[in-house]
Amino acid sequence: MSVLVIGEGALAGRACRQLTSEGHSVTHLGKAGDRELSAALDGGVSAVAVLLHDDTSAIRYVLAVEHLRPGMRIYVALFDRTAAEQLRSVVPDVTIISPADAALPTLLGAVMGPDVVAVGPALVNSHRAERSALTRSDGFLRVGPFSVPDHIRRAGFIGRLQGQFRPHDGNSAILLTGLIGMAAIIVLDTVLLMTFKDKPFLEAALDAVAVLSTVGPAPQSTNAWYQVFAIIAMLAAIIFLAVFTAGMVEHLLSGRYIGLFGRRAMPRSGHVIVVGLGQVGFRLCQELQHLGLAVVGLERSEHCPNLPIARAADIPVFIGDGGMRRTMKKLRVDRSL
Structure with missing residues (x-):
């Protein structure tokens, strides 16, 4: 199968190497114009993979490919779920891959414990467990129902309670x-x-x-x-x-990203510190909060587009540099999970 890969980042490079190792013919384009894209599509391409970090550019390439070669199989990486749903309604043959959804199970597994490899949606035949997990036991990997341990939720509740009416700056x-x-x-x-x-x-x-x-x-x-x-x-x-x-x-x-009381109060213990509030970091904060864990985000830039969304979702976010010892001390990293 001949595949056209569009993208300049590490993800596009790894995809090209993986496809080549599996015996597929790969054509790699960086930032291609209309003529370069049209010429690449005329070479008998069977599928197109658009792997960019910018959702706007990725959508533009998908629409261009659909216009030049209607019905072509297209795989695209998109972060924004709203944009993904709108793109599906316009291009029916597109397969959308969310990097945040791909990374989330592994990140959740790392939070839950050393033996938990990944945490995903609940199994179809499991009615009681809220999630399923891939765990490591006796050298084997097992998939089964998973619930957040009570001591983790209890520690998060105590940490949030300790953060009420406790000034953070x-x-x-x-x-x-x-x-x-x-x-x-x-x-x-x-x-x-x-x-x-x-x-x-x-x-x-x-x-x-x-x-x-x-x-x-x-x-x-x-x-x-x-x-x-x-x-x-x-x-x-x-x-x-x-x-x-x-x-x-x-x-x-100041933006009011951390409150004095309520759900946006900064927890003092038993919490998870998520460094970086991009699409992956924001989704991780949402999932941890949904599972009942105490979470605080750390973002360096005050102009991050996800800050207003995090505030609306009652996720406390501290503005600072995660590489500084003073910042991590303020976030009580020594008392986190």
Whole structure:
């Protein structure tokens, strides 16, 4: 069989070597223009493999091949699943291979344990297990149903719980300090008004919040100790309010890829650190999160196109360089799985 391989990366090179070793005739093109592509297709090609890292260029080549040779068998590597579905509706004879789907089972297996080679979809005849796995035992490889070990899920749950209201950087610490300080002043002032001035809870809380937000006067009192407390509390409230405002502004401008609480809070232990938030890294984060594991992504570039998608999927992402010891220390690599 004669195969035309289009691509310049390592994947295209390995595909050419593998096809040649199996006895197929291979024609390799890098960045081919319309004339080069048309000339290559006129040479009795039986199938075309488009192996590029750019989905846009790959789709363009597929459409060009379909236009020049309708009905030609085409194999293409695409990362984006939405683009893949749209391409299938336009080119019926195309076979789409996702590099992310190909790498995902092996990466999941490495997370689950040293004896787990790969983790994939559940077997057809297995109704209880959520996944199937290729495991290594006594020198043999076995395929069977697989469930995530309870201790891994438990460690992830504890790690996520420990990450709630735990600042991961200076900006988060400023925000949390201001919030806790204002809340402490309100609670203390409310308790004092209820205890020593016999005010109902709602009235005492209203007075405390009104004073803190500077929309109401402080309760009049002849007690010297309360006047001293009011002076200290109002001065402290000014400071805490300024600190909270600065932290909130910085948090809103930072992209909010890690939250202070909720699912986007950065786990502190029992988690998996995924370095790189490309198509493979993002899919791995999604699968780990779906399996109940705690996960945090690490991305160097703030302009990564998957950052907004990860935020919408409640995946915490830390912006930093994975090659720096300081960055990995912040991510608690010593307490990860």
